Amino acid sequence: MFTLDDKVASVLKKYPYNISFRVRDNIVFLQGEVDSHMEWVEIGLSIGRIRGVEGVVNKITWRGASGKEAREEWRRRVFEEKRNAVVGEYDVVIIGGGVVGAALARELSKYELKTALLEKSTDIAAGTTKANNGMIHAGVEPSRGTLKRMLNVRGNAMYGKLAEELGFRFNRLGSLWLVTPRTLASYRKYLPGLLYNLVLKHVFPWVVKIKGLVNGVRSIKIIRGRRIFELEPFATRDAVAAVYIPSTAVVDPYEVAVALAENAEANGVEIHLETEAVGFIKDGSVIRGVVTNKGVFLCRYVVNSAGLYADEVAALAGSEEYTIHPRKGVLLVFHRDTGVFTRHCLAEIILPQDPYTKGGGINPTVHGNVLWGPTAVEVPDKEDTSVTREEIEHVLNKYSGIVPGFPRDKVIRYFAGVRAATFTEDFVIRPAKWVRNLLHVAGIQSPGLAASPAIAEYAVEKLRGMGLRLKPKTGFNPRRRPMPRAADMSLEELEEKIRMDPAWGRIVCTCEFVSEAEIVEAVRRGAKTLDAVKRRTRAGMGECQGSFCTLETALILSRETGVPLDMLLKEEGRLFNGYVRGEQP
Numbered sequence: 001m002f003t004l005d006d007k008v009a010s011v012l013k014k015y016p017y018n019i020s021f022r023v024r025d026n027i028v029f030l031q032g033e034v035d036s037h038m039e040w041v042e043i044g045l046s047i048g049r050i051r052g053v054e055g056v057v058n059k060i061t062w063r064g065a066s067g068k069e070a071r072e073e074w075r076r077r078v079f080e081e082k083r084n085a086v087v088g089e090y091d092v093v094i095i096g097g098g099v100v101g102a103a104l105a106r107e108l109s110k111y112e113l114k115t116a117l118l119e120k121s122t123d124i125a126a127g128t129t130k131a132n133n134g135m136i137h138a139g140v141e142p143s144r145g146t147l148k149r150m151l152n153v154r155g156n157a158m159y160g161k162l163a164e165e166l167g168f169r170f171n172r173l174g175s176l177w178l179v180t181p182r183t184l185a186s187y188r189k190y191l192p193g194l195l196y197n198l199v200l201k202h203v204f205p206w207v208v209k210i211k212g213l214v215n216g217v218r219s220i221k222i223i224r225g226r227r228i229f230e231l232e233p234f235a236t237r238d239a240v241a242a243v244y245i246p247s248t249a250v251v252d253p254y255e256v257a258v259a260l261a262e263n264a265e266a267n268g269v270e271i272h273l274e275t276e277a278v279g280f281i282k283d284g285s286v287i288r289g290v291v292t293n294k295g296v297f298l299c300r301y302v303v304n305s306a307g308l309y310a311d312e313v314a315a316l317a318g319s320e321e322y323t324i325h326p327r328k329g330v331l332l333v334f335h336r337d338t339g340v341f342t343r344h345c346l347a348e349i350i351l352p353q354d355p356y357t358k359g360g361g362i363n364p365t366v367h368g369n370v371l372w373g374p375t376a377v378e379v380p381d382k383e384d385t386s387v388t389r390e391e392i393e394h395v396l397n398k399y400s401g402i403v404p405g406f407p408r409d410k411v412i413r414y415f416a417g418v419r420a421a422t423f424t425e426d427f428v429i430r431p432a433k434w435v436r437n438l439l440h441v442a443g444i445q446s447p448g449l450a451a452s453p454a455i456a457e458y459a460v461e462k463l464r465g466m467g468l469r470l471k472p473k474t475g476f477n478p479r480r481r482p483m484p485r486a487a488d489m490s491l492e493e494l495e496e497k498i499r500m501d502p503a504w505g506r507i508v509c510t511c512e513f514v515s516e517a518e519i520v521e522a523v524r525r526g527a528k529t530l531d532a533v534k535r536r537t538r539a540g541m542g543e544c545q546g547s548f549c550t551l552e553t554a555l556i557l558s559r560e561t562g563v564p565l566d567m568l569l570k571e572e573g574r575l576f577n578g579y580v581r582g583e584q585p
Helices: 004-012 037-048 069-082 099-108 147-166 185-190 193-215 226-231 253-266 307-317 336-341 389-399 448-465 491-500 516-524 530-537 550-561
Strands: 020-024 027-034 055-062 086-095 115-118 175-179 221-223 241-245 249-251 270-272 277-283 286-292 295-304 324-334 345-348 361-364 370-373 411-422 428-431 438-442 507-509 569-571
Touching: 004 020, 004 037, 027 037, 037 055, 037 324, 069 277, 069 286, 086 099, 086 270, 086 286, 099 115, 099 253, 099 448, 115 253, 115 295, 147 249, 147 253, 147 448, 175 193, 175 226, 193 221, 193 241, 221 226, 226 241, 249 253, 253 270, 253 448, 253 530, 277 307, 295 307, 295 448, 307 324, 307 411, 307 438, 324 389, 336 370, 370 389, 389 411, 428 448, 438 448, 507 516, 507 550, 516 530, 516 550, 530 550, 530 569
Parallel strands: 027 055, 086 115, 086 295, 115 270, 175 345, 295 438
Antiparallel strands: 020 027, 175 241, 221 241, 277 286, 286 295, 324 370, 324 411, 345 361, 361 370, 428 438
């Protein structure tokens, strides 16, 4: 019978490096040095795949790796300055204001609790959440036995009611996975021609459908021939079959997160922006307070949903159980005119998967644009959202075969997000092993957006199991008034709005038809930066990408907030005038 130590040692023997390790409560700690970042990733993933490993803390270094000394010194300094400045006392403190943190805040707001949500950025969902394709996955992809599978399927089913209550855009348009001669091209040499065609057209689609059914995804259909092109007239004629998954949906991820946060706040949750956790006050194995740059939040329970920085928060708390290895994804945004070229989320199944484009496809958005991507590339820097020409070409080449006639020259923007992956490649939602009142909600990568409402429910039940008393709040209001939008109104409705407030008649962003009144509303709802206004109203997201409306938007923001124009922030520490405001490493 091999022990976990034996299994880890056996895997590490495959690598030409002196890597040491220790195992504590099924968490593997790695030490040593390798030549490259990719070897660091590969070793971590190899250990994470071992049955029984619950987490990998990868302290291996690689040549050229940059240190974190400056940031750690900043944290120590702020900790000493703020450790005695008490902000308040709370039942639960949530660290991290992405879509999962916002969903957690809203779920906790259903109970008689005093809850605080801490977000280090200038706005909700300014990290990973703002930079994904908005797909609400059905749940076919995740492996059996994973939290991803269970919570993806449950979360997908919850979205219809959630959208109705919170008033965010939601479109259950379905997805179509195309089977083409490229799908199993790498295996063709192993199969005679007739058998290959039989497997490609009939057997393989059933394998996908059965996997989905086992995962709990219903209503999956296999379609062939003319029916494919009735659903998707511009899809490649190479498609010999397709797997149709009607429960796939799309949302605006930022809109979802803001809606959750606004409803949580309306139900009593305190949201503290620009508030970064720098340490903890502990009594033995119990956290008594979260120390931030704004002071101490005394608390009974802490939820760590800090995304890309969840591993660093866990280490500060004394329960280092995983390491985040950032994985970048590049997306291309196409003009609304291209919306006619696709009706569903489209993907071409190609096996084995390209390690640099795991999944991805061509997806409509709730706003009418079309997205291509994302890629999936391991990067050493958690803040690396750069996009190279080569990456753009890679996306264009990867997905061009799905809709050959798609106008590739209609790209209006490209961007990248970074996923917070752990080496076990599953969600980590469990009580901390060595801190009694800390709950980890980490490793939330795709399908994290789809799973977020179910993650919140699951996490709150974990808190109940840890001893948190959950008394339902009699006055909980599940509904939130959505942002009114001129673009969605009839002419009669808009005329009535203008009679009540002339600002509705002053259109600031002509590409997206955004009025001054909407920008004012966004600011009054908490937008402090130009990008926060843009994400709430879409001012600057159209064809000209803000060329004509940015200055006017900035003037309105300056007027409404009282912040001088030259001190307005575009996003985070970057000033509107282009200079960077340096406040922390």
